[in-house]
Structures are given as structure tokens and as C-alpha cells.
Amino acid sequence: MPYEAGSGNVYGLSTTRLRGRTGPVWAGSLYLCCLLMIAAGPVVLGAAVVAPDSERVPDVVTGAVLLLLLPAGLLLWAATARGRRRERRLDRVGVPATAEILASQTVDIGEQDGVRLTLRVTGDGFGAFESVVEVSAEDDLTVGALLPALVDVERKVFAIRG
Secondary structure, rough: OOOOOOOOOEEEEEOOOOOOOOOHHHHHHHHHHHHHHHHHHHHHHHHHHHHHHHHHHHHHHHHHHHOOHHHHHHHHHHHHHHHHHHHHHHHHHHHHHHHHHHHEEEEOOOEEEOOOOEEEEEEOOOOHHHHHHHHEEOOOOOOOOEEEEEEOOOOEEEEEEO
């Protein structure tokens, strides 16, 4: 999913080849998860209202705790929708480009091995630029490798396609 990098680079990176694209099945799964998070608290509280008095207190407490999931569900929904919009826009208006790996350094990304790549992205309609990104390690990510990319010149984002 494309985004602007916070590292001071002019362009940001997200990749379908290196990082994963939010396809329709994955997006649908995320939206379903969001709906469950959003609905859990109100459903349990609603059930507590119609429950006999002896069972009401635990249900109210559970419902109140589950209400804490509501903002998290709304935020996840918004983030998923924003990412999908950015991906579709990049597919629609992206300018074909080439990203050359200038440098590669092994790094830890959470609990997996990764690489920090310095990329030079070139193409028609915009000036060449460099960006530093961290991605999961892959055998073919070596210095000098050329990767296909798309660049949204107006929004200053790019993604590796491959």
C-alpha cells in the first residue's frame, strides 16, 4: 500500500512484491474483523438489558469492556479503506518507473530478518529520487538489481510492482 515515508524522503514506498498488497479477500477479512470489533460491545450490552437481573451485572461489565474495541475497530476500518484508495489511485495514475538497489544492509524487522535498501527510482515525467526502505529479506534483493515500480508524481508516493 503506498504511503509517504516519514524519513524525510520526497517519495514513500509500499510494495506489492516486497511487502504485500491489500487484495479484495484480505480487505474483506479486515472489514469483517472491524465489524465484529465494532458490534461486540453494543450487542453484549443489548443482551444484558433483556437478561434476567441475576445475569445482568457480568453482561454489563463484559459489554463495557468490549466497548473499548469500538474505537480500535473504527480506526482499523479507516486505515484499510485509506490504503485501498491509495492503491487504486496508484494503479490508475501511476507512472511506470524503475527502482535500482544502490545499497543493501541486513536489519531486524520485528521478529523476522529484513534488509534496508537504498533505492534510486527513475522514470519519465519526474526527476530521479532516492529512498531508503526496510523490507523482508528476499534472495534477489541484491545491489544493482532493477525492480519495476509505479510512481504517483502528484502525491509523491511509489510502489514496487513485480
